[in-house]
Amino acid sequence: MPLAITLHLLAAVIWVGGMFFAYLVLRPVAGQLLEPTLRLTLWTQVFKRFFPWIWLAVLILLITGFWMTFELLGGLARVGMHVHLMMTLGILMMVIFLYICYRPLPRLKQAVEAKNWPQGAHELNLIRKLIGVNLILGILVVCVAGIGRFIQV
Structure with missing residues (x-):
């Protein structure tokens, strides 16, 4: 279980942290300093280099998340509501x-070429807006992961 949790957390940090950096640091600087x-x-x-990491993170999150839920925690019926929310x-x-x-x-890519x-x-x-939505969702997941088991629903 410690390995699964560690891999799960690392994958989430890479994905959410990468979006945070790209959206709140790189994007404003690029917009200010670079011509269109x-x-x-x-x-x-950036997407060419970052998105393969996200594909890996998604794979790790799915494998470790479902493995922990079904093999270690007894399935969806036995986990807390916070796990259902994180999964959704x-x-x-x-x-x-x-x-x-x-x-x-x-x-x-076609337009740039x-x-x-x-x-x-x-x-x-459009990509910026969608990544913004995903960043908000990712921050919510992190918050739920951190405090979810302490809240009774």
Whole structure:
């Protein structure tokens, strides 16, 4: 169980921490210092390097989360409401991430390759909004994970 919890926590930290850094630190600086064409190119390269880590985090979160729930804690009927909430929010985050990977991200890459900067800006703005939603959900999951077992529902 300690290994599963450790891997689970590390995967969550990489995902949520990475979104926090990208959204609240890198994005404002890039917006302030870089012209739009360089900004769009920067973000395609950031996503190219960051998203494989998120794929790994998602895989680890699913495996360790379900393993702990079903093998160590006795299944969904035996875990607290906070585990159900974490699982629901986490799966929602994964669905949003999958949507980003298969809809606006390929269109962003195509727009940057074609130097279609207005289309690229549109796709990046959509990705920004979706990552913002995922960041909020991720922070909620972290809070639920931290205090959930102490709250009786």
